Amino acid sequence: MERQPESNDPERTWPKLEVDLTTWNGHWFNLVCAAQDRLEGEKLKAFNREVGELLWRGDGATVNDLLATINAHMDLVDTSGAFSEYAPQPGPEMPSQDV
Numbered sequence: 001m002e003r004q005p006e007s008n009d010p011e012r013t014w015p016k017l018e019v020d021l022t023t024w025n026g027h028w029f030n031l032v033c034a035a036q037d038r039l040e041g042e043k044l045k046a047f048n049r050e051v052g053e054l055l056w057r058g059d060g061a062t063v064n065d066l067l068a069t070i071n072a073h074m075d076l077v078d079t080s081g082a083f084s085e086y087a088p089q090p091g092p093e094m095p096s097q098d099v
Contacts, residue, residue: 015074022080047073
């Protein structure tokens with residue numbers, strides 16, 4: 001699901017990360033880096049804090065937990081269709097940042 005930025009400024013858009021999630025198997029930290037590249041300032045700090053907490057909480061966080069954390073900070077789109085919850089949604093086209 002695509003979310004709107006917190007600001008009422010129409011010039012600001014919610015970051016979008018379109019990736020084929022089947023190609024990231026075993027390289028999930030690279031996906032985190034790709035997500036970090038789309039954030040800045042306080043939003044980047046909040047993202048880094050949440051990813052750090054997820055990885056250090058010690059209860060066996062899963063890839064799905066990591067994807068949900070990324071998706072909480074941007075519109076994560078899985079172009080492969082392997083993760084249906086992140087499948088492309090029909091609607092107005094937004095510029096994507098393919099990885």
